[in-house]
């Protein structure tokens with residue numbers, strides 16, 4: 092039997108994480124740590140390697156090199172134990188269309204072996220204003236409603252680590268702001284660690300205490316939003332992002 096993982100182990104420890112697709116080095120020796128309860132932003136332009144990194148953290152892709160521990164579990168040997176305590180949300184993943192919202196959430200509750208599944212679904216429906224949607228087919232919801240259902244799905248097992256890929260993509264500014272405020276509050280109340288991949292710099296500045304800047308698979312800079320702003324002499328992260336994308340160095 093393997094020893095139980097240290098409950099204080101970081102949520103994510105990546106060391107030299109690498110993924111190669113033929114000639115493309117999608118992720119190039121990425122190392123970082125996400126502490127328990129922390130929020131790390133994964134930033135980078137299209138094709139920078141964000142989704143590939145998340146797929147390796149979820150055990151969906153086998154790294155070409157390096158290693159990653161999630162909640163103290165080595166993903167190469169013990170990924171099912173890690174995944175029971177983690178969850179994931181992306182607006183690009185559709186839930187089965189014909190099943191109602193409640194049926195979808197029940198399937199996930201059973202997959203994660205959630206005790207009192209009906210009670211947990213009712214709790215999340217109240218927190219995420221889903222009560223009126225529970226009997227509607229998932230395929231008939233608006234983008235904002237689908238995002239709230241996807242968040243409920245991602246929290247069904249009260250995860251210790253939440254991986255969010257573009258949580259506010261395709262949402263109107265009002266709904267996006269609602270989701271950000273909700274995540275901000277949830278993170279403070281739950282102590283859940285969050286890895287957030289986003290193209291929205293204001294979102295990253297608001298939610299993240301540490302930011303990883305990726306460019307063509309490589310970690311080109313990192314720090315707290317305040318550290319990055321001061322290093323590049325900028326007023327917002329969008330300008331820092333453009334400096335990095337256009338190879339303008341920090342002063």
Ligand SMILES: Nc1ncnc2c1ncn2[C@@H]1O[C@H](COP(=O)(O)OP(=O)(O)OP(=O)(O)O)[C@@H](O)[C@H]1O
Pocket residue numbers: 112115116117135136137138139140141142143144
């Ligand atoms: N299955 C695949 N086969 C070959 N190359 C791939 C595959 N998946 C991704 N890539 C390549 O790996 C690189 C990183 O892609 P990835 O999707 O991780 O970037 P991303 O940062 O998530 O981009 P975006 O912001 O556009 O979603 C890109 O050059 C992409 O073309």
